[in-house]
Amino acid sequence: xxxxxxxxxxxxxxxxxxxxxxxxxxxxxxxxxxxxxxxxxxxxxxxxxxxxxxxxxxxxxxxxxxxxxxxxxxxxxxxxxxxxxxxxxxxxxxxxxxxxxxxxxxxxxxxxxxxxxxxxxxxxxxxxxxxxxxxxxxxxxxxxxxxxxxxxxxxxxxxxxxxxxxxxxxxxxxxxxxxxxxxxxxxxxxxxxxxxxxxxxxx
Amino acid sequence: xxxxxxxxxxxxxxxxxxxxxxxxxxxxxxxxxxxxxxxxxxxxxxxxxxxxxxxxxxxxxxxxxxxxxxxxxxxxxxxxxxxxxxxxxxxxxxxxxxxxxxxxxxxxxxxxxxxxxxxxxxxxxxxxxxxxxxxxxxxxxxxxxxxxxxxxxxxxxxxxxxxxxxxxxxxxxxxxxxxxxxxxxxxxxxxxxxxxxxxxxxxxxxxxxxxxxxxxxxxxxxxxxxxxxxxxxxxxxxxxxxxxxxxxxxxxxxxxxxxxxxxxxxxxxxxxxxxxxxxxxxxxxxxxxxxxxxxxxxxxxxxxxxxxxxxxxxxxxxxxxxxxxx
Numbered sequence: 001x002x003x004x005x006x007x008x009x010x011x012x013x014x015x016x017x018x019x020x021x022x023x024x025x026x027x028x029x030x031x032x033x034x035x036x037x038x039x040x041x042x043x044x045x046x047x048x049x050x051x052x053x054x055x056x057x058x059x060x061x062x063x064x065x066x067x068x069x070x071x072x073x074x075x076x077x078x079x080x081x082x083x084x085x086x087x088x089x090x091x092x093x094x095x096x097x098x099x100x101x102x103x104x105x106x107x108x109x110x111x112x113x114x115x116x117x118x119x120x121x122x123x124x125x126x127x128x129x130x131x132x133x134x135x136x137x138x139x140x141x142x143x144x145x146x147x148x149x150x151x152x153x154x155x156x157x158x159x160x161x162x163x164x165x166x167x168x169x170x171x172x173x174x175x176x177x178x179x180x181x182x183x184x185x186x187x188x189x190x191x192x193x194x195x196x197x198x199x200x201x202x203x
Numbered sequence: 204x205x206x207x208x209x210x211x212x213x214x215x216x217x218x219x220x221x222x223x224x225x226x227x228x229x230x231x232x233x234x235x236x237x238x239x240x241x242x243x244x245x246x247x248x249x250x251x252x253x254x255x256x257x258x259x260x261x262x263x264x265x266x267x268x269x270x271x272x273x274x275x276x277x278x279x280x281x282x283x284x285x286x287x288x289x290x291x292x293x294x295x296x297x298x299x300x301x302x303x304x305x306x307x308x309x310x311x312x313x314x315x316x317x318x319x320x321x322x323x324x325x326x327x328x329x330x331x332x333x334x335x336x337x338x339x340x341x342x343x344x345x346x347x348x349x350x351x352x353x354x355x356x357x358x359x360x361x362x363x364x365x366x367x368x369x370x371x372x373x374x375x376x377x378x379x380x381x382x383x384x385x386x387x388x389x390x391x392x393x394x395x396x397x398x399x400x401x402x403x404x405x406x407x408x409x410x411x412x413x414x415x416x417x418x419x420x421x422x423x424x425x426x427x428x429x430x431x432x433x434x435x436x437x438x439x440x441x442x443x444x445x446x447x448x449x450x451x452x453x454x455x456x457x458x459x460x461x462x463x464x465x466x467x468x469x470x471x472x473x474x475x476x477x478x479x480x481x482x483x484x485x486x487x488x489x490x491x492x493x494x495x496x497x498x499x500x501x502x503x504x505x506x507x508x509x510x511x512x513x514x515x516x517x518x519x520x521x522x523x524x525x526x527x528x529x
Contacts, residue, residue, distance in 0.1 A: 032224075034224050034227050035227075035228050035231060036224060036228055040331065040332070040388070041389075041523045041524075042240070042522055044523070044524065045243060045244065048244060048247060048524075049240055049242055050243075051243065052243055133528060134327075134487065134488050134489055135255065135489065135528025135529055136254070139254035141262045144262075150329065
């Protein structure tokens with residue numbers, strides 16, 4: 001690949017990949033795709049199986065989150081957080097993370113990102129995916145119209161999926177750098193250390 | 204030191220990822236894996252049928268939205284000798300057979316079919332590969348034929364037998380000296396493969412050498428009306444290989460839908476061979492591979508087990524979903 005005057009070797013990442021020892025011309029590398037070889041039929045089957053898991057889990061999550069008030073309580077930024085938005089950006093850039101009482105709630109960037117993912121990207125991706133279905137389009141003719149047609153829905157489906165991958169990468173990186181052991185323990189057992197100053201543990 | 208550890212971690216993560224995905228591939232290859240992967244299709248069928256009635260129509264578009272070129276895909280020029288003989292006479296000798304679990308089997312010429320009540324619809328064709336195309340189709344509603352033939356109570360599926368050979372049993376489509384085996388993977392690869400083979404080799408049930416000159420027009424993918432070309436060579440030696448021809452099937456839920464037609468016109472003109480002349484199935488609530496081209500026979504059956512590998516269609520036998528509503 002050549003960008004301007006620079007040349008990069010993208011073998012195994014973009015364009016060229018190995019399938020059982022033979023180099024093949026393809027967009028995504030074999031190690032990152034399921035199935036590894038280019039097999040649209042099997043790829044579709046994996047896709048729809050996990051699409052249903054996503055839709056069922058997502059529906060339960062959204063319904064519970066909306067009706068229990070958890071989404072509002074946890075994800076809408078508090079007034080003081082919005083006022084200190086710039087401060088939160090700075091902390092993120094310096095990879096400094098809140099400790100003490102402040103660590104009990106999501107920070108403002110976290111909240112806004114989760115809102116975009118939970119109420120924006122995921123529903124948009126699922127609906128745009130459905131808008132590509134001739135069956136769903138027959139039953140719900142308004143759906144493809146919402147996206148400006150099947151091909152626009154297709155673009156939105158892939159853009160939303162790409163942004164979700166970006167979210168997962170950044171999210172996991174931040175979990176790692178903000179204290180992997182403490183974060184994992186918090187998620188699995190509910191015990192979460194608030195950090196050095198208070199030397200306190202909350203349930 | 205740090206660098207080494209980083210390299211090690213990166214390599215480890217890469218290996219773990221590959222191992223996980225590789226495990227998925229191995230799982231997909233087992234019988235349990237195949238059954239598990241089919242759950243998504245079953246759910247698609249079940250839920251979409253809840254959202255629709257047999258009469259639910261796909262959206263129809265205004266004439267201004269018709270695509271300037273309707274992309275032919277899959278087979279674009281059947282290599283089969285019998286088909287070429289029909290095409291050479293502009294399908295004057297063509298007869299559509301409707302048989303199987305019906306009271307009165309039918310045999311209808313194109314003129315007969317054009318004399319029956321017709322339906323014209325401007326609909327969007329959605330390919331499994333992602334692209335779409337809008338075209339105007341005219342043809343006989345399948346329900347009209349089924350009413351005339353009279354369904355027996357056991358009939359559950361309509362199977363569409365097509366004229367085009369895609370490969371030979373046990374051997375893919377062979378290039379001239381048999382050196383290169385070619386297996387279709389998706390509709391676009393059939394089209395590309397046929398264009399390549401047509402330009403170079405004997406590519407199927409057509410008489411091997413005498414036909415070569417006319418075969419070269421397989422590279423013509425402009426969707427023009429190409430009737431009457433590719434005349435067969437009568438003295439060609441008989442082909443002993445077993446051809447695997449395209450076929451498709453739908454159930455009665457889709458068969459009785461008013462938009463399910465056997466189309467003989469595309470955009471107000473006789474259907475070009477590249478788009479499926481003389482007759483092409485339209486099942487507007489499903490993907491493109493269900494829209495069988497070169498339909499010769501409609502057979503009503505109670506089970507799909509006896510056809511191909513039993514999955515209900517050429518692509519279905521190669522892993523694609525029978526229910527292609529998404």
